[in-house]
Amino acid sequence: MSESTRKTGTGLLGWTCVPHALVLYLSILCVLFNSCDTVDRSKFRTCEQSGFCKRQRAVKEGYSKYKVDLSSGQVSSSSDKVTFSVVNPDGGHKFVLDVIAYDGVFRVKMNEESPLLPRYEVEHALLPDLKTTPMQVSKGSDSWTLTIGKDDAIAQVFGDPLRIDFFSQRKKVAVFNGRSTLKFEHLRQKPDVNDEPKEGEDSENQVQEPSMWEESFGGNTDSKPRGPESIAADIDFPLTQSLYGLPEHADTLMLKDTTNSDPVRLYNLDVFEYELDNVMALYGAIPYVIAHSPESTVGVLWLNAAETWIDVGVSKGGLVDSIVNLVGGSEENKEGRTRWMSESGIIDTFFFMGPTPADVIRQYGKLTGTTPLPQMWSIGSHQCRWNYNDEDDLLTVDANFDKYDIPYDSIWLDIEYTDGKKYFTWDHHKFPHPVEMIQNISSKGRKLVTILDPHIKRESGYFLHEDATNQDLYVKDKNGKIYEGWCWPGSSSYLDFFDPKVRQYWASLFALDKFPSTLDTYIWNDMNEPSVFNGPEVTMPKDMMHYGNWEHRDVHNLYGLMHIMSTYEGLIQRSENRLRPFILTRSHYVGAQRYAAVWTGDNKADWGHLRASIPMCLSLSISGMSHCGADIGGFFHNPDAELVLRWYQTAAFQPFMRNHAHIETKRREPWLFGDQITALIRSAVQKRYALLPYWYTLFYENEKTGMPPMRPLWLQYPNDINTFPIQDQHMIGDGLLVHPVTDQGATNVQVYLPKGNWYDFYSHKKYEGGTHTLNVGEDSIPVFQRGGSIIPTKQRIRRSAFLMRRDPYTLYVALDENGEASGSLYSDDNESFEYREGHYVLNSIKFKNGRLSSKVVNPNSPFRTPEWVERIVIVGLNKKPSSIEARSKSVGQTSLEFEGDYPIVIRKPGVLITEDWEIEIA
Ligand SMILES: *[C@@H]1O[C@H](CO)[C@@H](O)[C@H](O)[C@H]1NC(C)=O
Numbered sequence: 069m070s071e072s073t074r075k076t077g078t079g080l081l082g083w084t085c086v087p088h089a090l091v092l093y094l095s096i097l098c099v100l101f102n103s104c105d106t107v108d109r110s111k112f113r114t115c116e117q118s119g120f121c122k123r124q125r126a127v128k129e130g131y132s133k134y135k136v137d138l139s140s141g142q143v144s145s146s147s148d149k150v151t152f153s154v155v156n157p158d159g160g161h162k163f164v165l166d167v168i169a170y171d172g173v174f175r176v177k178m179n180e181e182s183p184l185l186p187r188y189e190v191e192h193a194l195l196p197d198l199k200t201t202p203m204q205v206s207k208g209s210d211s212w213t214l215t216i217g218k219d220d221a222i223a224q225v226f227g228d229p230l231r232i233d234f235f236s237q238r239k240k241v242a243v244f245n246g247r248s249t250l251k252f253e254h255l256r257q258k259p260d261v262n263d264e265p266k267e268g269e270d271s272e273n274q275v276q277e278p279s280m281w282e283e284s285f286g287g288n289t290d291s292k293p294r295g296p297e298s299i300a301a302d303i304d305f306p307l308t309q310s311l312y313g314l315p316e317h318a319d320t321l322m323l324k325d326t327t328n329s330d331p332v333r334l335y336n337l338d339v340f341e342y343e344l345d346n347v348m349a350l351y352g353a354i355p356y357v358i359a360h361s362p363e364s365t366v367g368v369l370w371l372n373a374a375e376t377w378i379d380v381g382v383s384k385g386g387l388v389d390s391i392v393n394l395v396g397g398s399e400e401n402k403e404g405r406t407r408w409m410s411e412s413g414i415i416d417t418f419f420f421m422g423p424t425p426a427d428v429i430r431q432y433g434k435l436t437g438t439t440p441l442p443q444m445w446s447i448g449s450h451q452c453r454w455n456y457n458d459e460d461d462l463l464t465v466d467a468n469f470d471k472y473d474i475p476y477d478s479i480w481l482d483i484e485y486t487d488g489k490k491y492f493t494w495d496h497h498k499f500p501h502p503v504e505m506i507q508n509i510s511s512k513g514r515k516l517v518t519i520l521d522p523h524i525k526r527e528s529g530y531f532l533h534e535d536a537t538n539q540d541l542y543v544k545d546k547n548g549k550i551y552e553g554w555c556w557p558g559s560s561s562y563l564d565f566f567d568p569k570v571r572q573y574w575a576s577l578f579a580l581d582k583f584p585s586t587l588d589t590y591i592w593n594d595m596n597e598p599s600v601f602n603g604p605e606v607t608m609p610k611d612m613m614h615y616g617n618w619e620h621r622d623v624h625n626l627y628g629l630m631h632i633m634s635t636y637e638g639l640i641q642r643s644e645n646r647l648r649p650f651i652l653t654r655s656h657y658v659g660a661q662r663y664a665a666v667w668t669g670d671n672k673a674d675w676g677h678l679r680a681s682i683p684m685c686l687s688l689s690i691s692g693m694s695h696c697g698a699d700i701g702g703f704f705h706n707p708d709a710e711l712v713l714r715w716y717q718t719a720a721f722q723p724f725m726r727n728h729a730h731i732e733t734k735r736r737e738p739w740l741f742g743d744q745i746t747a748l749i750r751s752a753v754q755k756r757y758a759l760l761p762y763w764y765t766l767f768y769e770n771e772k773t774g775m776p777p778m779r780p781l782w783l784q785y786p787n788d789i790n791t792f793p794i795q796d797q798h799m800i801g802d803g804l805l806v807h808p809v810t811d812q813g814a815t816n817v818q819v820y821l822p823k824g825n826w827y828d829f830y831s832h833k834k835y836e837g838g839t840h841t842l843n844v845g846e847d848s849i850p851v852f853q854r855g856g857s858i859i860p861t862k863q864r865i866r867r868s869a870f871l872m873r874r875d876p877y878t879l880y881v882a883l884d885e886n887g888e889a890s891g892s893l894y895s896d897d898n899e900s901f902e903y904r905e906g907h908y909v910l911n912s913i914k915f916k917n918g919r920l921s922s923k924v925v926n927p928n929s930p931f932r933t934p935e936w937v938e939r940i941v942i943v944g945l946n947k948k949p950s951s952i953e954a955r956s957k958s959v960g961q962t963s964l965e966f967e968g969d970y971p972i973v974i975r976k977p978g979v980l981i982t983e984d985w986e987i988e989i990a
C-alpha cells in the first residue's frame with residue numbers, strides 16, 4: 069500500500085501534526101480539483117536531475133576509445149573463461165574484461181584492474197554454483213572468436229576499439245559497444261578545488277561537475293563519498309526492434325523509443341498513484357531485455373543493482389515502422405538499440421543466445437532460477453483489504469463467501485492487525501485470539517496471509533527494536549549511526565537484510581512460539597523498496613551503509629530480494645522444510661521468482677489500470693516473475709460494478725488473483741454490487757477454479773523449464789509478426805488464449821487468433837485463425853482453446869481449492885487439422901516439497917488415430933491419489949462415433965456412454981490418473 073495522505077502534498081511535519089480534519093479537507097480539495105489523480109512527478113527524478121544519468125546520456129556515439137589488448141588474452145584451464153586487459157588510451161586507465169560461457173549463454177564482465185576501492189558485484193540474484201561450459205577459442209589478429217557448442221553461439225571480441233559481436237546459428241543477433249558509447253567512470257581521489265589538471269590524466273577526469281561529489285534533490289543531499297563511478301554501454305540487436313522486458317513499468321509490453329522521453333528507469337520506488345504509459349520507475353527492477361524476431365531471439369541481462377536508466381532506440385517510426393520493415397524484409401531500420409547506464413558497480417552482462425524464445429526463457433531460468441511450484445491454494449482466489457478490522461469482521465467476510473457460494477482460498481490482514489505497526493505482534497483488542505481465528509479459517513481448508521514489512525518501529529520495549537539495537541541489525545549512516553526514517557509506525561529503522569546474521573534473526577521470528585500464528589499463516593512483504601516516507605524519492609538515502617561496507621547506492625534494487633529471501637528461510641524453518649512457502653512481494657529484482665509471487669502494487673480503480681494489468685504481468689512473466697497479478701478493482705478509489713466485474717473476469721485468467729483495496733475506499737467484497745453482479749462474479753471465479761488443474765500443471769512446467777503460465781502470444785507463435793505488439797490478450801500455457809473485456813460499456817472485442825483451429829472454450833464454437841469481432845455481453849470472457857490441445861479441469865466447484873483436491877477431472881480435447889491433440893496433467897500432495905523426491909504423478913495425454921491415451925510419465929512414483937477422470941469433452945472429430953471403449957488396469961475393457969454430436973461428451977470413463985489408459989473411438 070502507499071501512504072494515503074501523501075496526496076495532500078504535506079510533508080513529514082504536515083502529516084504528523086496536521087489535525088485529521090485538515091488532512092480530510094485537503095483530500096477533498098484534491099478530489100474537487102482532480103489533482104490527486106496523478107503521481108506527484110516533482111518527487112521523482114528525471115534523467116536530467118540525476119547527475120550520472122545526465123553525464124552518461126551526453127555521451128556521443130564514437131566516444132569510447134577503449135582498446136582490448138588481444139595479446140594479453142588468457143584462456144582458463146577448462147576453457148570456460150577468457151580474460152583480457154583493456155586500456156582507455158585517454159589517460160591510460162586499465163580494466164579487465166572477462167568473457168565466460170554457460171550452456172547457451174555468454175557473460176561479459178568488465179571492471180577496473182585495480183580500483184581505488186572495491187566496486188560492488190551483485191550477489192544473491194543468480195543461482196549459486198553455476199555450471200560453466202568450455203569454449204573453443206580461435207585467435208585472430210584483430211579479433212578472437214569464442215564458440216559454444218558446434219557453432220551454435222559465437223562471441224567475436226574485437227580489440228580496437230573494444231566491441232563484441234554475438235552470433236546465434238551464424239546470424240548476428242547482438243553487439244556490445246558497437247556504437248562506442250561505453251563509458252566507465254573509474255574511482256578517483258577527490259580533487260582539491262585548486263588542483264591543476266595533472267599531466268597524462270584523462271580528459272574525463274579533468275571535467276568536474278558539481279554533481280560528481282555531492283548531489284541534492286528535493287531537500288535531500290547525497291554526500292557521495294566515493295565520487296563519480298557510473299558505467300554505461302550500448303547493446304544493439306541487428307535483427308529486430310521488437311524488444312520486451314525491463315519490468316516494472318506501467319507501460320506497453322513492447323518497449324517504446326526513448327529518444328524524445330526520459331530513458332526507462334529502474335530504481336525500486338513506492339510511487340503514489342502511478343501513471344500509465346510511462347517509463348518512470350516503479351516498485352521492481354529487472355534489467356533484462358528480450359529481443360525477438362522470427363529469425364532469432366536473444367536475451368540480455370545487465371546485472372547491476374544500482375539505479376539504472378536504459379535508452380531504447382526502435383526507429384523513428386517506432387512500432388509500426390518496424391513491423392512494416394519486418395514484413396517488407398527491409399534491411400534498414402531493422403536494428404533495435406539499447407544503452408544501459410548504472411550509477412555504480414561493474415559491467416556484468418549476460419547474453420542468452422536462444423535461438424527460440426523458449427530457449428532464451430530456459431537459459432535465463434537456469435541462471436536466475438524459476439518459480440517453485442506454488443501450493444495449490446495460492447493459485448486460487450484471495451481476499452484482502454486494508455483492513456479487516458477485527459476477528460468478527462474477518463470471520464463474517466469468510467462466512468459470506470460461503471453464504472454467497474463464491475470459492476476463495478485465503479483472507480489477508482494488512483498493517484492494522486498489528487499492535488501499533490509493530491510487526492510480529494497482534495493488536496490484542498481487535499485480534500485477541502489469533503491462533504483460534506486462523507484455525508477457524510483453516511478448518512475450511514483456507515489460509516490467512518499477514519503483512520510483514522521491513523521497517524521496524526523505534527519504540528523502547530518492542531522486542532524487535534530492542535534486539536535490532538542490541539544485536540546491531542539495522543542499516544546505518546556513513547558515520548555508523550543507526551539510520552532513522554519515517555514509515556507506517558512513525559519513526560522507524562530498517563533491518564539490514566544484507567547481513568546473514570539479520571536474515572537468520574528475521575527467519576527465526578516465524579517460529580510459531582514467537583509469532584502467534586499457525587502453519588496455515590503465510591506472508592505478504594510490502595514496502596520493501598524500501599519505502600521511506602521522508603526519504604529522497606520516498607526511499608532510503610544512497611549514502612546509508614549496509615553489511616560488507618556497501619553503500620545503499622550499490623545495492624538499492626536488491627533490498628526487497630534480501631527481505632523475501634529471509635522470509636522464505638523463515639517459512640522453511642517454521643515447517644522444518646516440509647511446506648512450500650507462499651510470499652507476496654511488491655519490490656523485486658532478478659531472482660525474486662525463487663521466493664515470491666508479485667503484484668503490480670498500488671494501482672487505481674480505472675479502466676486503464678485494468679488494461680495495464682495485462683502487459684505488466686506479461687512483462688514480469690517473461691522476466692521470471694511468473695506468479696503475477698494486479699489488485700482486483702484497483703487499490704485506490706472506488707470501482708463501479710461494471711469495472712469490478714470486468715476486473716474479476718480478467719484476473720480469473722491471470723496467475724495471481726487477489727481483491728484488495730485502500731483503507732479509504734468503500735467495501736468491495738464480491739457480493740456488494742447487487743445480485744446480478746454477484747452471480748456474474750461467482751461464475752468468473754468458478755471458471756478460475758475449474759481451471760486450477762491446468763494452472764497447477766503449468767506451474768509445475770514453469771519450475772522445470774522457466775516457461776511462464778501467462779504468455780504473450782509471440783512466445784507461442786514466434787514467427788507470426790501480427791502477435792508481436794499484442795497486449796490486450798494473452799495465452800495461458802499453449803492451450804488457451806484469453807481476450808478479456810477491458811473497455812467500459814464494450815459490446816464487442818476484436819480477437820486475433822493465430823493460424824490454426826480454435827474453439828470457444830465455453831460454447832465450443834469453432835473459429836479459424838485471423839481477426840474476429842465478437843459480440844460480448846456482461847457475462848462474456850472470450851477464451852479460446854487451441855485445436856491440438858488437451859486441458860485438464862475439475863468441474864465440481866467447491867468452497868476452496870483444498871476441498872476440490874480429490875475430485876475427478878474433466879478433460880477438454882480440441883483436435884487440430886490432423887485430428888490430433890496433446891496435453892499434460894500434473895498432481896501431487898498440493899503443499900509439500902515431496903514432489904521434488906518424485907512424489908507426484910504426471911500424465912502425458914495424446915489423441916491420435918481416433919484414440920485418446922494417457923501415460924504416466926513417472927510410473928514408479930510412490931505418490932497415490934484417488935483422482936480419476938469423470939468426463940471427456942471432444943471437439944473437432946470429423947464423424948460421430950459409433951462406439952467408445954476404455955481400457956485400463958482399473959476399468960478393464962469397457963464400453964462407455966457418450967452423448968451429443970458436437971461436442972462429444974464421454975461419460976464416466978472412470979480411469980485413474982495414476983494408471984495408463986486408452987479410449988478408443990470408433
Ligand atoms: C471460532 O469459531 C467458533 C465456532 O464458530 C466461534 O465460536 C469462535 O468465536 C471463533 N473464534 C474466533 C477467535 O474466531
Ligand SMILES: CC(=O)N[C@H]1CO[C@H](CO)[C@@H](O)[C@@H]1O
Binds near residue numbers: 873874896897899933
Ligand atoms: C490429493 C492430496 O494429496 N491432497 C492433499 C492436499 O493437501 C492437503 C493439506 O492441505 C492434504 O491433506 C491432502 O492430502
